[in-house]
Amino acid sequence: MRKRIRILKAAAGAAGLAALGLSGAFAGDLSAAAERLRGADVVILGEVHDNAIHHQRQAELLAALQPKAVVWEMITAEQAAGLDPASLTDAEQVARDLDWANSGWPEFSLYAPAFAAASGAGQYGALVPRAEASSALEQGVAAYFGAKAAARFGLDQPLPEAEQAAREADQQANHCNAMPAEMLPLLVDFQRLRDANLAAATDKALAETGGPVAVITGNGHARIDRGLAVYLGKARPDAEIRSLGQSEDGQISGTFDLVLEAPAAARPDPCLVFQKNN
Incomplete structure (x- = not known):
């Protein structure tokens, strides 16, 4: 049975946490986290996308762990293949190469430290292209993924009824209770597709590096009770997978190592956009 370990409870302040230098207690806890993660075949480093501290920690852990490959949720396989490893420390160049300004992700300055820390690794992308999302939902995510791959990663299996209901409730809450009920199963399906796509990219990275x-x-996606680890574990049952979650003010959902x-x-307030649209 996996054990969830809570390593650090940080307070705000301290000059913006030493301008995100993460010194003192942060450095000690990051060292402990690195040792806990070290030795796994796959290390999943979770985040809240717009939290600068989370991204700085990811960069520090990448530097400590020196993985052979890094898989990014935020970019496609094609974008990852086009990255120049020698340029990953040049934030402006990477942002241009990835057309980050039009990506819909938070500003690139948040992600720049992690890209720089990953410069010695192979780069892999797992984002389902925006242009393909509607098609994937229309034909069914398992069909889009491919019958053989869907079976290998377990995407062809429906969720247990209780889990499906729980996931739909989570999607409704995540969308400020503004989603029509008929949309919820599609949102769950797309989340599962993204998990499986992350698992497939990780599987490829393992095979190649x-x-x-x-x-x-x-x-x-980082949580081990629902996320990509579930799908990767079906394809690679012998792989050692460890997952780090990063909370905000003690709030986080799911199970992590x-x-x-x-x-x-x-x-x-993220719900303001829904209120404006009503």
Whole structure:
């Protein structure tokens, strides 16, 4: 049975946490986290996408663990293949190469430290292209994924009824209770597709580099009770997979091998966009 470990509960302040240098207690806890993660075939480094502390920690852990490959939730396989390893420390160049300004992700400055820390690794992307998302849902995510691959990663199997209901409730809550009920199964399906796509990219990275592989992704995909580890575990039952979740003010959903805590990032109310659209 996996054990969830809570390593760090950080307080805000300290000059912006030493301008995200993560010194003192942060450095000690990151060292402990690195040792806990070290030796796994796959290390999943979760995040809240707009939390700068989470991204700085990911960069520190990539530097400590030195994976052979890094899988990114935020970019496609084609984008990853086009990256120049020698340029990953040049934030402006990487942002241009990835057309980050039009990606819909938070500003690239948050992700720049992790890309720089990954410069010695092979780069893999797992994002389902926006242009293909509608088609995937229309034909069914298992069909889109391919029958053979869907069977290998377990995407062809429906969720147990209780889990499906729980996931639909989570999707409704995540969308500020503004989603029509008929949309919820599609949202769950697409989340599963993204998990499976992350698992497939990680599987490819393992096959091509021998590992270890690090995955940079949101906490929802990093959780071991639902996320990409479930699908990768079906394809590679002997792989050692360890997952880090990163909370905000102690709040995080799901199960992880360890959790690092940090203050919440300042952000506007995400539900305002739904209120404006009503």
